[in-house]
Amino acid sequence: MDIFTLTIAISIAIFVIIGSVVGRSVKHLDDYFVAGRRAPTLLIVGTLVASVFSSTIFLGEAGFTYSGQMGPYLLLPAVACTGYIYGGLLFGRYLRRSRAPTVADFFGQRFNSQRVQQVSGLTIIVALGGYLLVVTQGAALLLSDLTALSFNQSLLIAWLSYTLFTMYSGSQGVILTDTLMFLLFVFATVFFIGFIVNDLGGIATAVESLSQLQSKPGIASWHGVIGPGTDWPTAMDFLIWVLIIDIAWSLVYAVSPWQASRHLMAKNEHVVIRASVYAALAVILLQIMIYGAGGLINLANPSIEPVESAMIWAAKNMVPEFLGALLLAGIMAAALSSASTFLSLVGFSASNDIIKHSETSEALSLRFTRIVMLAIGIIVLLASLYFPPNIFWLMMFIGTLFASSWGPVALMSVWSKNISESAAFWGMAAGFVFNVLPAGLQTFGFITLPSYLDPALIGGVMSLATVMIISKLTKVSRAEAVYRMRLHRTPVQELDLKAVKTSLLAPAILILYGCVMPFIMSKFYVVPYQTGSGELLADGSINWFTGEALLSLSWAAVYIPLGLITAKVIRSSYSPSAKIKNTQY
Known part of the structure; x- marks a missing residue:
């Protein structure tokens, strides 16, 4: 057994053992569904990041930047990650306040409707079931590439690795193993990229070399490789596409069940807000390293096939x-952490939101939920054996389903007095159908959509339009209005000056980050890129009238205001003086 196989085997064994041990302490449904609602900031950050970082980013997205799109993925100011922050402020803390066991259950309570709960639960099962298939196949591809095992044998091992402890320990085990896996792949990624950059002569030298790469011209530019043979005829086509995708993914980070549900486990609302900010920063920094590594690998070998194996x-x-x-081992940990999250959420929705069971005790309910989760897992295993893997594009399609079907309804469920039960139900359904239908037709070659008509955008617009039209034609019931009113009453125990001071550290770091990033991007990316491409001005200074230079400044425009808004919300919502506003609501 070589060192690669041994390291992965040891790490998998540790995670399975820890998850199984934690499972022994699960006695109540709250422990199984939401980890007892007592998770601190570190565990929420760990599970937020680990659940979104899977084989898709280390293999699919790194392969995407390797194949030609490194520049824009580094220069654009991580618009998608803003979803963590506004999601925590506008949705996550209210979700936690509801004390629902699942996000779909929250929708059912908010609209006093079983059918709204069921349609949102069905969305979770279809979309996250598909996502679970993707990350399971990613883990199997990694194992089969590193060992003498066949793809099918690797698939079975990967499936067993996350299914056993997830089924047994539920969220209590998932949140702990997620955090351990998060720490492992962060540590591994930092040292990996540090070694590569040093070996290539430093960041500046590597970027300058990439700007002159003949095999993939434009890989380090603000728009990446475009033109014939790509999906983007012009730079503007790519910009429109990437902005739509980023906005869609920001909504995914804000309201999707595998992200928003982590807030249900938080110890309090301060943990929700702090974890949202710190998770956004952690994801941004990790993405910069992984996307950068994907591009830099070209300097050693520009012809790796398939591109998804570049990091391997x-x-x-x-x-x-x-x-x-x-x-x-870190990549495998990322895949297993996401898989365990997706399996738990699909199992929870199937047993709590779709199927109505009549067990009279918590022990029987736990047993029923575990049986349902095992059944879901077996279905995913069989589907993984049947469908061919296509990691990057499947991830893009499945992930944005929640932006379309859940985005408008989730945010309006908290902030709109006018959205009705019928509007929520048909809004979710319309967003789902009008994303899946055009995406399917495009995938099978029946239609070709321009970049400005991405299925995620079509679905989102149709969902919002449906909600607005039906809300005008229907009335909000008293039960819905009262539930929403209670959501906006901050619990007295959250009004803590000491907690406010601790929470304000998060937006302060966010503002500092927004101030520092333009200098870092200018010095270590724009100057080397313009040196290599010959775009520096005659006096050696930066040519600010280029896409690369302008995007390097955009980080400040995004994150400084976001930090200021976050600080204002924390002060106005949780300072002891906020008690007066809550009693007057």
């Missing part, structure tokens, strides 16, 4: 064996 190739050929093994 680099782990085997560009770093010492132990460091490569650690990275691959």
Whole structure:
């Protein structure tokens, strides 16, 4: 057994053992569904990041930047990650306040409607079931590439690795193993990218070399590789596409069940807000490293096929064996953490939101939920054996389903007095159908959509239009109005000056980040890029009338205001003086 296989085997065994041990403490449904609602900031950050970082980013997205889109993925100011922050402020803390066991259950309570709960639960099962298939196949591809095991054998091992402890320990085990896996792949990624950058002569030298790469011209530019042979004829086509995708994913981070549901486990609302900010920063920094690594691998080998294996190739050929093994163990950990999250959420929705069971005790309810989760897992295993893997584009399609079907309804469920039960139901259904239908037709070659008509945008617009039209034609019931009013009453225990001071540290770091990033991007990316491409001005200064230079400044325009808004919300919502506003609501 080589060091790569041994390291992955040891890490998997540790996670399975920990998850199984934690499962022994699960006695109540609250423990199983929402980890007892007592998770601190570190565990919420760990599970938020780990559940979104899977094989899709290390293999699919890194492969995407390797194949030509490194520049825009580094220069654009991580618009998608703003969803963590406004999602926590506008939705997550109210979701936690509801004390619902699942996000779909929250919708059912908010609109006093079983059918709204069921349609949102069905969306979870279809979309996250598909996402679970993707990350399971990603883990299997990694195992089969590193060992003598076949793809089918690797698939079974990966499936068993996350299914056993997830089924047994529920959220209590998932949230702890997620955090451990998060720490592992963060540690591995930092050392991996540090070694590669140092070996290539530093960041500036590497970016300058990429700007002159003949095999993939434009890979380091603000628009990446475009033109014939790509999906984007012009730079503007790519910009429109990437902005739509980023906005859609910001809504995914804000309201999707595998992100928003983590707030249900938080110890209090301060943890929700702090974790949202810190998770956004952690995801941004990790994405910069992984996307950057994907592009830099071209300097060692620009012709890796398939492109999804670029990080695996680099782990085997560009770093010492132990460091490569650690990275691959981190990638496997990321895949398993996401898989355990998706399986738990699909199982919870199937047993709580779709199927109505009549068990009279918590022990019987736990048993029923575990049986349902195992059945879901078996279905995913069989589907993984049947469908061919296509990691990046499947991830893009499945993830944005929640932006379309849940985005408008989720935010309006908290902030609109006019959205009715019928509007919520048909809004979710319309968003789902008008995303899936055009995406399916495009996938099978029946239609070709321009970049400005992405299925995520079509679905989102149709969902919002449906909600607005039906809300005008229907009335909000008293039960719905009262529930929403109670959501806006901050619990007295959250009004804590000491907690406010601690929470204000998060937006302060966010503002500092917004101030520092333009300088870092200018010095370590724009100057080297313009040096290599010959775009520096005659006096050696930056040419600010370029896409690369302008995007380097956009970080400040996004994150400084966001930090200021977050600080204002914390002060106005949770300072002891806020008690007066709540009693007057």
